[in-house]
Amino acid sequence: NAGVTQTPKFQVLKTGQSMTLQCAQDMNHEYMSWYRQDPGMGLRLIHYSVGAGITDQGEVPNGYNVSRSTTEDFPLRLLSAAPSQTSVYFCASSNPNQPQHFGDGTRLSIL
């Protein structure tokens, strides 16, 4: 009963590097989202998807790309990492009219 699985749990990058944060869910949920959590800011929505092939921007999308080729997976790509992207990233999933289930997060540091 894995739920929402995020990998890696920790990552350190240098400025300018690119990487992909992985998110997979095994609950056949339609909706998936990416949030970042920063001190004093709560969780802010980066991108979300309401189904395979459909994505849209959230509150803080700049510097991030997403795609949703399957129902299960929703990777988040950092194209050129910047220190301002140091944060804890959470992936979440749900079905319509149901609360979101969250993964345990990826802690990302950019030097």
Added chain:
Amino acid sequence: DQQVKQNSPSLSVQEGRISILNCDYTNSMFDYFLWYKKYPAEGPTFLISISSIKDKNEDGRFTVFLNKSAKHLSLHIVPSQPGDSAVYFCAALSGGTSYGKLTFGQGTILTVHP
């Protein structure tokens, strides 16, 4: 521009007493509200929710109250237990908005002392 605000960064309560966590919102289009609980190194977990057509929802020790005119909601935990020590986030949705688009408050750290 923070549309959902939790103005108390922290709250300390004795075991067995009531914990009251508060949340204010500014967007009048919000019509569904949720509370999440988060332990260190884990993701948030859903606790309780309330629709704007109600003013109270209860689930065991947890009760959420909604005052639409004041754009204010609160979470009551009675009695508080040490295991309730966590960060509590309130979140909101507007009508017709996907559940994928939650707007969160900053969070309140609750500490329950034995």
